[in-house]
Amino acid sequence: MTRLLPISGIVTAALMLVTVGAEQQPPPTQQPPQPPQQPKEIVTTITAEGGVPRIAIPDFIALSTDAETVSVVKTIAQVLWNDLDFEREFALIPRDTYSTIPAATSFNEIPFDRWRELNADGLIIGTVQKTGNVVRVEARLFDVKRATSVFGREYNGSAANPRLYAHTISDELHQQQRGLRGVARTKLTFDSDRDGDRVQGTVENRGVKEIYISDYDGENQRRITISRSLNITPTWSPDGRSIAYTSYRKGTPNIFISNIFQGTLDDLTKSVGEDWLPTWSPDGTRVAFSSTRDGNPEIYVANRDGSHVIRLTQHPGVDTTPTWSPSGTQIAFTSDRSGTPQIYVVSADGLGGVRRITSESYADRPTWSPLPYNEIAFASRTGPGFDIKTIDLASGQIRQLTFGEGTNESPAYAPNGRHLVFSSTRSGKWQIFTLSRDGKNVRPVTKAGNNQQPDWSK
């Protein structure tokens, strides 16, 4: 419903063009237009005897000889290798181990014997052809044993971002081969002080923070706010087109929404009280946040346009840091009503009681997992600093994912629930990292400045 932002955009475009065409000239016949015939897909999956299929991805074949194509064929292969490696559904054979295998010049001349010698179960090979400013990319997955193609896709577009072709191929491959929703085209958002700008209108020397986005692998980092103030705690809207965050641009913290492809800004909370930590309902129609508008930090829910604000919590203690359940019917949050910050759950309509779910020394920043996992990740004090833990909501079982390398805060799930993003001081300053839900495969996302409070697009 929410991931294929680009695809749904295309569908709209196609429909619009059809409409325009119909008005321009009447169709030659009375027959309704037929949708293009799509032959039934024959799904064949790569398997390996007793293990994870071993996949090789040599450079794609350049069908045009310009320098850009020659560079794109390497980029696509390397990025696709990284993307597939990230999900660990396949064993990716290191690319430098097959540099001696002669490069194919077409899909018809693949030296399958050589790939069998390498014990490759699958071979991903593709072509890139540039005509004017348009590139055409074709990708195939071959079953090496049978020398047959089991997956084929073709793409067309600009050469400006070759990584996007690799990400798209990776997501399609995971879907077709594994029924898995990959994350190669998902994005991250976080706050950063990397620009070194100073806050205006204060005698203290204070650095600003602005909101950034990046691809899931840390590439294409871009700044999306320019307010020269403190902008923190960004979260992605489910459709990936807007980011809600806490901004001090008017002096006090309030919730703003940047519609990042239109370049427009919505003021959600209209400067009522102090407001923090917005988080989108799964259907994108509402935003939960914490606010002091009634004198004490409580959890509120507003419609996307700021209307119909309802209050969910009623307690003299601190209630903050809300997160929605995947169904949108419950909200988990942090409260110190017991004396220390712990995670609680309340129904999203504010009716019914509040249920405590953690008994840590200090727990904050709950993030509810997507389905099929039924757990909440949070930061837990484990010593002088924090570590990332998860709690299974059915069994109450706690798993610890990080173990005291620096302090680790602000976990957020990837949309398929198999990875988390978090901020950590393990390499010195605050940086963003991703890791698998088993705690393995920690990968850095940022390097410059301090980067904190990440969220993963849905």
Next chain:
Amino acid sequence: MHTRRRVARSAALTAVVLMMVVGLACGRKKPPVERPIPPPPPAPAATAGRPPGPPEPVAEPTVVPPEPVKEEGISASNLDELNKNSPFKAVFFEYDSAEITTTGQAALYEDAAILKKNPKWNITIEGHCDERGTAEYNLALGERRAVAARTYLVSLGIPADRLRTVSYGKEFPFDPGHEESAWAKNRRAHFVVTAMK
């Protein structure tokens, strides 16, 4: 009558042209698309003979930063001078606490006297935390500290509408160090004069 119909027709035409323009413009901007190609029949090297249809464009929308919002700053440069040599005493807090200590009460007593002597001054009370709590919870803890300081000042007779609060959590430490001497300085309610009417 004639004229009106012509106007109506040209309006309709304009609408059609507009829709075309909009449609084309959107079409150009639209992001990636893939077109599934069925795998060829399971025969070795059976890749020929698939007539390629016109594939659709792959492109990402460009991210545009939102328009900057103008600062609501106070222009008086003498405010800066005043805050640089602030007459106000900060209130310091115990670890993970928003309770005003006896030292804090003494500081607030002096601060209240300054506010009474300068009835035109409005102040913002900033709540700050050390780095040991989480960034998220500290936003609330800082608010607690600012509100505790304000409540005490109000109890000393300062009108509440002269005292705004803002929490910065652990975002703006006064001392960037990572030891108790730094943390103690960073757990504070800090006073800034924001208006002299």
